[in-house]
Amino acid sequence: DAAPAAASSPGAASPQAPGFYRFRLGGRVVTLVNDGQGRRPKPTEGFVRNAEPAAVEKALRDAFLPVEHLDIPYTVTFLQGPGGLVLFDTGTGGQLGATAGNIPANMRAAGLAPEQVTTIVVTHFHADHISGLTDAEGKPLFPNAEVVVPEAEWAYWTDEGIASRAPEAMRGAFAGVRRRFGPYQSRLRRIAPDAEVAPGIKAVATHGHTPGHSSYLLSDGSDQVMLLGDVTNRPELNLANPGWHLVFDMDAAMAEATRRRVFDQVATDRIRCIGYHFPFPANGHVVKEGQGYRLVPAPWSSAV
Structure with missing residues (x-):
């Protein structure tokens, strides 16, 4: 038999098996779908605002991660229930x-289609979470979905005064919000902090990473899952060191306070967590360890 083409070129990247992972939440099914990753060069230089490069390097080495770059995964979440198929965040859209x-591709492998999505729930408006709302030409990719957004997040990113005063480097982010949400204006719903989005989906105000960042507590019966969004980035850095301020956090002090509160809650109550930037399959439990926390990844199972 001929060997796969990728195997014959050692320098070429070859794909893994389809990136989806399922588990049950009571009587509902959660499907995590991986979008790939982004690479951050030189994570010891400026990635953590308030830590010495040597400390960041040690944290990376302790986690057996390279120190010359940091790959940051992206994973979206689908929740199937009696009300339809709910998608949390939309990824990069390949853009x-x-x-x-x-x-x-991973949705198709998981047996999911964009037309099936009835609701899209957004944690916050950074580009790696909302670019998948539309294609590169601005056409909506989810033709039947209502879009649910945190009111405070919407208010910030659509404020023309704030946008006009934003640093040049951020102007594109404000324009991107208008471009991504524009096609969905007629089916947009804004929610208050801690609102119930739908039965079994409750917003949890987790501001700091962005002004209106929201996590979501998913429940069915006695089962609970906390969908964190970007309460933390790579767990190898921010779980062990909840006081570290990553460059992406817009209000670093508020983001730290949020992290400590949420980590304490999910560790104390033993609530399973989904992390957008956790290594795939992007879910597990948070446990207290030393002055910080540690992620215990969910075990893989061949049956759901």
Whole structure:
């Protein structure tokens, strides 16, 4: 038999098996779908604002991660229930780099289609979470979905005064919000902090990473899952060191306070967590360890 083509070129990247993972939440099914990853060069230099490079390097080495770059995964979440198929965040849409954009292929592998999505729930408006709302030409990719957004997040990113005063480097982010949400204006719902989005989906205000960042507590019967969004980035850095301020957090002090509160809650109450930037399959439990926390990844199972 001929060997796979990728195996004959040692320098070429070859794909893994389809990136989806399922588990049960009571009587509902959660499907995590990987979008790929983005690469951050030189994570010891400026990635953590308030830590010495040597401390960041040690944290990376302790986690057996390279120190010359940091790959940051992206994973979206689907929740199937009696009310339809709910999608949390939409990924990069293949528009933020060649190493991401795998959601369409991985959705197909998981037996999911964009037309089936009845609701899209957004944690916050950073580009790696909302670019998948539309294709590169601005056409909506989810023709039947209502879009649910946190009111405070919407208010910030659509404020023309704030946008006009934003640093030049952020102007594109404000324009991107208008472009991504524009096609969905007639089916947009804004929610208050801690609102019930739908039965079994409750918003949890987790501001700091962005002004209106929201996590979501998913429940069915006695089963609970906390969908964190970007309460933390790579767990190898921010779980062990909840006081570290990553460059992506817009209000670092508030983001730290949020992290400590949420980590304490999910560790104390033993609530399973889904992390957008956790290594795939992007879920597990948070336990207290030393002055910080540690992720215990969910075990893989061949049956759901």
